[in-house]
Amino acid sequence: MPEASTPEATCREASASDRGSEYDDLPGLRSLAGTPVPRVGTLPADVFRRDHVASSRPVVFTELTRDWPAYQWSTEYLKKVAGDREVPVYDSQPARDRQHQHAAATILTFGEYLDRLENGEKDLRMFFYHLLANAPELADDIRWPDVGLKLFKRLPVLFVGGRGARVQMHFDIDLAQNLLCHFGGRKRVLLIPPEQTRFMYRVPYSFSSLFDVDFAEPDLQRFPALAGLDGQLATLEHGDVLYIPSGWWHFVVYDDIGFSISLRAWGKHPANVARIARNIFGTRIIDSLGRRFLGERWNARNEALAISRTERAWRRSQPT
Ligand SMILES: O=C(O)CCC(=O)C(=O)O
Numbered sequence: 001m002p003e004a005s006t007p008e009a010t011c012r013e014a015s016a017s018d019r020g021s022e023y024d025d026l027p028g029l030r031s032l033a034g035t036p037v038p039r040v041g042t043l044p045a046d047v048f049r050r051d052h053v054a055s056s057r058p059v060v061f062t063e064l065t066r067d068w069p070a071y072q073w074s075t076e077y078l079k080k081v082a083g084d085r086e087v088p089v090y091d092s093q094p095a096r097d098r099q100h101q102h103a104a105a106t107i108l109t110f111g112e113y114l115d116r117l118e119n120g121e122k123d124l125r126m127f128f129y130h131l132l133a134n135a136p137e138l139a140d141d142i143r144w145p146d147v148g149l150k151l152f153k154r155l156p157v158l159f160v161g162g163r164g165a166r167v168q169m170h171f172d173i174d175l176a177q178n179l180l181c182h183f184g185g186r187k188r189v190l191l192i193p194p195e196q197t198r199f200m201y202r203v204p205y206s207f208s209s210l211f212d213v214d215f216a217e218p219d220l221q222r223f224p225a226l227a228g229l230d231g232q233l234a235t236l237e238h239g240d241v242l243y244i245p246s247g248w249w250h251f252v253v254y255d256d257i258g259f260s261i262s263l264r265a266w267g268k269h270p271a272n273v274a275r276i277a278r279n280i281f282g283t284r285i286i287d288s289l290g291r292r293f294l295g296e297r298w299n300a301r302n303e304a305l306a307i308s309r310t311e312r313a314w315r316r317s318q319p320t
Pocket of ligand 1: 160161167172178250252262
């Protein structure tokens with residue numbers, strides 16, 4: 001990790017008003033996340049653990065990746081190094097009927113996929129692409145940062161999207177602490193803390209919000225509980241690293257072609273391990289069985305429950 005200056009010196013917190021352009025095209029984002037995630041150059045590990053890990057608060061590091069080979073990433077470079085690799089790509093349609101929640105839309109070579117992004121493709125994304133297993137040359141471009149997290153070096157994963165791509169609001173099934181290391185053009189990440197899950201229109205047995213809720217342009221008439229959310233917005237530029245604490249919801253808008261490597265760490269506390277096991281071996285399996293045996297009836301039931309439960313929580317939270 002580069003030598004850290006004091007947090008006071010490096011912290012470039014900005015108020016929502018002087019970072020207004022982040023909200024100009026999507027003013028509804030301000031109502032969900034009027035506070036920007038603080039930006040720092042680097043932080044000493046003990047300060048990061050105290051102020052962000054222990055208290056579950058996101059932060060953007062602006063100086064962590066300057067000396068990484070990945071700082072040179074561009075579409076041309078990625079095509080040259082790994083353009084021949086076959087990659088599953090995902091669209092933004094919700095899974096229907098008996099389809100698995102995480103089924104790929106198609107398989108392309110990485111080179112073909114990047115060509116499509118350059119030609120304006122905005123729906124197809126690469127999601128959780130295992131770099132060590134599939135493109136170890138690209139994994140070599142990472143320098144593991146010593147920020148105070150015990151990062152799991154066997155699972156660096158890559159996310160790629162084109163200008164206009166969006167990632168549905170979700171939280172990660174493995175409840176990892178995530179360092180999202182971003183390269184390429186700007187992207188915005190809306191973050192909501194787990195304490196606000198009751199207003200998220202979470203679909204039961206999934207890790208996502210109801211597909212119809214558009215977090216970029218929230219419709220408070222149709223989904224009134226969104227008014228109860230108070231999130232944060234991170235605007236990532238080339239080289240920035242976003243710390244997403246365990247369990248935080250995130251929704252992503254790609255403003256340009258971008259590549260993000262997620263480096264992950266897990267809390268060893270038994271309660272955390274139990275929650276991860278429940279997600280992977282309970283919730284996910286029940287959902288697969290429900291889809292397999294009930295198909296669209298399972299989806300319709302859960303979507304209706306997402307609305308009724310959230311709106312009940314919203315009504316209860318209102319003064320009588
Ligand atoms: O940036 C993206 O494309 C998605 C990132 C994400 O969902 C994650 O890191 O869990």
